[in-house]
Amino acid sequence: MLRFLVRRFLGAIVILFLLSIVTFLLFFGMPRDPGLLMCGKTCNPTSLANIHHVLGLDKPITTQYWIFLKNLVMGSNGFAQGPCPAPCFGYSYHTNDQVWATLIDRLPTTISLTLGGAFFFLLIGLGTGLLAAWKRGTLIDKTATAGAMVLSSMQIYFLGPLALALLVYQTHLFDKPAYNNFTANPVSWFSGLIIPWVVLSTIFAAQYTRMARSAMIEQLQEEHVRTAKAKGMSRRYVFFRYAWRGSLIPIVTIFGIDLGALLGGAIITEYTFSLPGLGNLAVQAVFFSDLPLLLGVMIFSATMILLFNIIVDACYAFIDPRVRLA
Amino acid sequence: MSRGGRHVYAALSVLAAGALVLTGCSKGGSDASDNNKQDKENAARQQKSIKFGDAADSTGPAPAVPGAKSGGSIEVLQRDSYAHLDPAQIYVSDEGSLATLLHRGLTGYKTTTADGKGHEVVGDLATDSGTTTDGGKTWKYTLKDGIKFADGTPITSADFRQTFERLFASYINQGPTYIQQWLADTAGADYRKLLPDGPYKGKHLPSTVLETPDAKTVIFHFKTAHADLPYALAMAGYAVVSAKGDTQVKYDKNPVTSGPYKIQSFKSGKSMVLVKNTNWDPKTDPIRHQYVDQFNFTFNQQFETSTKALLADSGADQTGISFNNQVDAGNLSSVLKDPKMKSRTVSGYQPYVGQMNINNSHPAMKDKLVREAIAYALPITPFLRAFGGTDAMEVAGGTISPTVSGYNAAFDPFGKKKNPAGDPVKAKALLKKAGKLNMKLTFGYTNTPEGQQYSTAMAAGLKKAGFNVQRQEIPAETYYDQVSKLDNNYDIFHTAWGADWPSASTVVPPLYDGRVIADGAQNYSQVNDPKVNADIDAANKITDPVKAAAAWEKIDEYLVKDLVSFVPTAYYKQTQIAGSKVGGLVYDDVLGGVDPRRLFVK
Numbered sequence: 001m002l003r004f005l006v007r008r009f010l011g012a013i014v015i016l017f018l019l020s021i022v023t024f025l026l027f028f029g030m031p032r033d034p035g036l037l038m039c040g041k042t043c044n045p046t047s048l049a050n051i052h053h054v055l056g057l058d059k060p061i062t063t064q065y066w067i068f069l070k071n072l073v074m075g076s077n078g079f080a081q082g083p084c085p086a087p088c089f090g091y092s093y094h095t096n097d098q099v100w101a102t103l104i105d106r107l108p109t110t111i112s113l114t115l116g117g118a119f120f121f122l123l124i125g126l127g128t129g130l131l132a133a134w135k136r137g138t139l140i141d142k143t144a145t146a147g148a149m150v151l152s153s154m155q156i157y158f159l160g161p162l163a164l165a166l167l168v169y170q171t172h173l174f175d176k177p178a179y180n181n182f183t184a185n186p187v188s189w190f191s192g193l194i195i196p197w198v199v200l201s202t203i204f205a206a207q208y209t210r211m212a213r214s215a216m217i218e219q220l221q222e223e224h225v226r227t228a229k230a231k232g233m234s235r236r237y238v239f240f241r242y243a244w245r246g247s248l249i250p251i252v253t254i255f256g257i258d259l260g261a262l263l264g265g266a267i268i269t270e271y272t273f274s275l276p277g278l279g280n281l282a283v284q285a286v287f288f289s290d291l292p293l294l295l296g297v298m299i300f301s302a303t304m305i306l307l308f309n310i311i312v313d314a315c316y317a318f319i320d321p322r323v324r325l326a
Numbered sequence: 327m328s329r330g331g332r333h334v335y336a337a338l339s340v341l342a343a344g345a346l347v348l349t350g351c352s353k354g355g356s357d358a359s360d361n362n363k364q365d366k367e368n369a370a371r372q373q374k375s376i377k378f379g380d381a382a383d384s385t386g387p388a389p390a391v392p393g394a395k396s397g398g399s400i401e402v403l404q405r406d407s408y409a410h411l412d413p414a415q416i417y418v419s420d421e422g423s424l425a426t427l428l429h430r431g432l433t434g435y436k437t438t439t440a441d442g443k444g445h446e447v448v449g450d451l452a453t454d455s456g457t458t459t460d461g462g463k464t465w466k467y468t469l470k471d472g473i474k475f476a477d478g479t480p481i482t483s484a485d486f487r488q489t490f491e492r493l494f495a496s497y498i499n500q501g502p503t504y505i506q507q508w509l510a511d512t513a514g515a516d517y518r519k520l521l522p523d524g525p526y527k528g529k530h531l532p533s534t535v536l537e538t539p540d541a542k543t544v545i546f547h548f549k550t551a552h553a554d555l556p557y558a559l560a561m562a563g564y565a566v567v568s569a570k571g572d573t574q575v576k577y578d579k580n581p582v583t584s585g586p587y588k589i590q591s592f593k594s595g596k597s598m599v600l601v602k603n604t605n606w607d608p609k610t611d612p613i614r615h616q617y618v619d620q621f622n623f624t625f626n627q628q629f630e631t632s633t634k635a636l637l638a639d640s641g642a643d644q645t646g647i648s649f650n651n652q653v654d655a656g657n658l659s660s661v662l663k664d665p666k667m668k669s670r671t672v673s674g675y676q677p678y679v680g681q682m683n684i685n686n687s688h689p690a691m692k693d694k695l696v697r698e699a700i701a702y703a704l705p706i707t708p709f710l711r712a713f714g715g716t717d718a719m720e721v722a723g724g725t726i727s728p729t730v731s732g733y734n735a736a737f738d739p740f741g742k743k744k745n746p747a748g749d750p751v752k753a754k755a756l757l758k759k760a761g762k763l764n765m766k767l768t769f770g771y772t773n774t775p776e777g778q779q780y781s782t783a784m785a786a787g788l789k790k791a792g793f794n795v796q797r798q799e800i801p802a803e804t805y806y807d808q809v810s811k812l813d814n815n816y817d818i819f820h821t822a823w824g825a826d827w828p829s830a831s832t833v834v835p836p837l838y839d840g841r842v843i844a845d846g847a848q849n850y851s852q853v854n855d856p857k858v859n860a861d862i863d864a865a866n867k868i869t870d871p872v873k874a875a876a877a878w879e880k881i882d883e884y885l886v887k888d889l890v891s892f893v894p895t896a897y898y899k900q901t902q903i904a905g906s907k908v909g910g911l912v913y914d915d916v917l918g919g920v921d922p923r924r925l926f927v928k
Contacts, residue, residue, distance in 0.1 A: 053496070
């Protein structure tokens with residue numbers, strides 16, 4: 001296991017390194033000059049050159065990249081805005097905020113959205129999927145399957161505004177979505193996120209319903225499950241003791257990927273509900289050609305995805321004894 | 327209002343557009359004659375009433391807002407977080423609105439009517455709007471008694487020396503540059519050579535440029551007359567900075583304020599809380615009020631989100647407002663048609679004026695008949711329709727906005743106000759006369775939903791007149807970067823520009839002076855006409871504001887009618903909404919939005 005983890009972590013570092021190079025190159029490949037965004041009304045070549053110098057954009061790309069890596073690992077005291085301890089992604093071009101501090105500041109919003117959403121979509125998705133498999137061929141199964149089909153074709157940018165209009169602005173049944181610090185006021189935290197969770201879980205749950213149902217049905221056809229049934233074990237025992245465990249592998253795989261992606265920033269969800277998380281930050285970084293912030297968000301998001309992939313792989317061994325990681 | 331802001335405006339229009347896409351909203355015109363009439367009356371009154379006030383006009387406190395009472399909190403829903411809090415870095419209208427609560431300068435705009443519509447430039451921290459004895463070359467300001475920063479430190483002339491000297495330092499690059507250029511008597515960014523390191527390495531501006539003979543006196547010495555100085559000093563970018571508290575780059579995050587409020591907390595991109603500045607003395611301030619105990623800002627609120635929340639008018643949103651978000655295009659018509667909702671709105675002109683630039687550097691565009699054909703053929707209706715109809719836009723005759731002195735409502739050389747759909751027949755005749763029927767015309771447009779919509783209909787109108795229109799999409803986030811390149815291949819493209827103060831001296835020179843043509847500069851049409859250049863120089867020397875306004879309007883009319891260098895399209899307007907418990911709601915034509923200084927909780 002240890003060997004597996006070391007190997008995967010080293011692989012992840014290589015991927016992150018390559019990703020940072022690609023992001024750097026893509027940024028400079030864009031037909032856009034971040035200096036122009038900061039150049040004020042009476043922009044002219046001298047002002048622009050001054051801004052390039054202040055931002056360090058007048059240095060060769062390789063030098064800029066080397067400085068970025070050095071600062072990331074060792075930190076830097078060379079910024080006019082103040083010290084930048086490792087991991088130092090520098091200061092935002094647009095807001096002059098320290099990028100790492102900004103990422104950490106936005107993380108609780110994204111974590112809250114992700115974990116709450118995941119709780120709901122797992123609960124609803126798996127529950128409905130298992131029920132459909134249990135009641136295969138019945139009206140319940142058909143309703144769940146059709147419902148999942150319809151909901152999986154929905155998009156957040158449709159359901160989100162619809163939920164806001166119906167549940168918040170017209171009927172006032174729920175609070176307007178907002179992120180409030182959990183430690184400061186758990187009730188406000190919950191009430192501010194319930195609508196985003198519901199919308200997120202509605203869309204994701206459909207996918208898990210379909211997957212849980214098909215994986216369960218497939219497992220129920222397996223020889224070891226049929227053998228267990230033939231040996232006289234109860235349907236409930238076989239369902240949960242054998243079939244359920246076997247059906248978890250594809251679900252865990254997808255869940256790990258979804259969780260990593262959501263923790264990296266649920267861009268549309270955060271945008272729709274005006275939540276100040278990593279997804280909104282990513283949008284801001286792109287629109288303002290903010291290289292330090294862009295790199296910070298990209299690497300942070302990629303780290304989350306890679307981390308959860310490793311966790312998923314590690315989980316296989318626990319779920320299915322046949323899997324040997326090393 | 328701001329060049330930088332315009333870039334941001336272009337970039338963020340994608341976000342706004344996204345909000346529109348979510349609801350699939352877009353609409354045609356609506357019956358808005360009452361609103362239009364009121365907007366015009368307000369604008370006319372405002373541009374006529376602006377004068378430079380004396381000591382009596384500059385004495386505080388500000389006249390009480392009818393019905394106002396103190397206390398309570400106001401929730402402010404903003405789309406964009408504030409990138410800058412250091413006054414020297416403030417140019418865009420969002421931060422300009424915020425600055426009215428936080429920062430004070432030597433001069434400012436005082437409202438002169440109970441509805442907050444009339445204005446005059448008065449002394450803010452200074453005793454009057456400035457005195458000059460030599461036609462605008464030397465300006466003297468005397469500071470009021472009892473003025474303090476939020477930390478309790480008295481404001482002296484040393485703070486103003488610091489304020490103006492630090493503008494020359496290289497890290498200040500986002501704010502206005504008028505006064506730096508005037509002090510250095512130069513154009514472009516060469517002004518920095520006067521004090522390359524700002525005041526931070528022991529050097530200072532000589533007394534022949536900036537004089538502070540005692541703690542209460544500030545004297546500006548210019549080599550050429552600048553009659554607009556009181557206007558320029560009223561910009562947030564020239565508000566006072568504490569010499570003691572100047573932390574240079576870090577000041578942008580935590581400035582020492584001088585206005586009625588100070589920053590209790592600011593989480594960039596998330597929230598901000600303003601609380602009362604107890605060291606602000608209303609007796610020294612003829613402009614601002616301090617009715618509200620606290621302003622709570624929430625960012626990332628798209629136009630549609632803030633509109634729906636404020637329309638719903640429940641809970642904290644009853645005391646909600648947005649300083650800069652508009653009523654989104656999808657809801658605008660229904661809001662204005664409902665008297666109950668309309669009573670919670672304010673509307674007026676934004677500083678922006680749109681124009682279809684004709685790229686005068688392209689050989690095919692050098693033929694005046696071709697340019698005239700474009701001007702007659704171009705339909706303006708699609709542009710208005712794309713942005714929400716006549717509630718959000720008004721057909722423009724020239725590039726001088728209704729809120730700027732010198733505006734001529736009757737000027738409409740191509741009959742656009744009467745016939746915004748264009749005149750393809752006349753245009754075709756002109757094109758035929760030029761022998762250019764079916765000539766290729768490359769139309770660069772921004773790929774926002776609005777851009778897609780209006781460019782398609784405009785291209786159809788131009789095609790009717792005999793142009794072979796080739797539309798070329800430009801990503802919204804790089805739009806202004808692309809069209810401001812000298813070597814671009816677009817024959818026509820749309821831009822918008824706003825005045826920095828109610829004088830066309832901040833419109834005509836940057837847009838049409840042929841000597842400032844450069845990559846990234848704002849003479850997008852690349853107009854370089856000797857008469858225009860000479861007239862700009864002459865107008866800049868006029869110290870009488872009325873005569874100057876007439877001179878600028880004359881240049882504008884020459885550019886539009888005689889040179890046909892571009893086609894004016896629309897004056898931008900906006901409607902804003904507040905919760906039912908927000909009082910003191912007025913639209914300020916100078917700010918181009920709701921006036922935060924007069925707000926109170928009912």
